[in-house]
Amino acid sequence: MKQKIILLCLIIIISIFTVTGFDETDAYINEEIIENAEIFDEEDEDRDVSRKDYEEETRKLEELVERALYLRWRTSGIDLEKQISADSFLVIKLSDDEHFVYLRKNDDRRYPLASITKLMSSVIAAENIDAESTIVLTEPMLRSYGHSPSLFPGARVRAHDLMMAALTQSTNDATECLTYFMSEGTFLGLMNIKAHEIGMENSFFFDSHGLSPKNQATAGDVVKLLEYVYKVHPKILEMTRVEDFRLPNPYGTLLTFRNFNMFHDIPDFIGGKTGYLPEAKQTYTSLFNVGDETFAVVILMSESRKDDLQTIFEWLNKNPRLRN
16 A cells, blocks of 8 residues: 555656656755655555554655645746846735745845836825815926926826826826925825835835936835735726826827836736836836736846746746645
8 A cells, every 4th residue: 555655656746747847957856755755664565554554644645745846836936037037026926814925036135116116106196185186287397207298387187197197108297296286305205104104114215206216125115015005005006007098288189198017908917017217127016816816026127027027927827736
């Protein structure tokens, strides 16, 4: 009986590596399997195995198979990291209390955020400004780099519409205009206070739109911001998915704001924000559903966030057992 259990164990383990792929990184896994397999001590073939003994052998078999699966998953993650161009990234499952980390690299090191900063700006606007309140735009409000024809001096715009412009087309002057609903310096101060309140201890916000590379955070802190938005302000994430937001230009023609958020049009995209600065390269953070689970993804200092994200998704979808 014991020999049959061991044989079954080896067959299952071989199947695991046959399906998931076998390469040189599996060498230490083999050693681990052999070491764990020694729990099955050689005994007399003819010895009768009691039910208690059988249950114990079965438990050990299950532990060994789970260990093999775990090691296969860990090494596949190590291989995956070599294919991702970002200097820092983090993939966490948010749909359970453990917040299990699936992939990570330099997630405790600070990097420039670029327009991911606008997520925090939107939180401050949502918590401190009436969405229906309006403001008349002036030249000083519109000096930020980047310009939308629908935002011009003399236009009266709702706070809600400024948030939409900031979260879809990542319009910098829209974000700057939001700060004028408060006294000078108040808005930025609230951004840093909120960061501290939600546990973003390694973050600093220098402006409201992310144009300065001094806006910095760790990937771990960005996940805290994303989770806070998800739980407290889900409408902000809904805004990042909108495709048909429009405002009139000076001649009354409605102009559509293009949504720059990558993958905003796929059903599994819950919400997120892209960013770019020469000093930050490409940045990205989002929430996605993969199967029945919700994942937070942060990518910082990337050469190609699209390729990096596709690599991560392909890996998650090819390993459904590892998501459980």
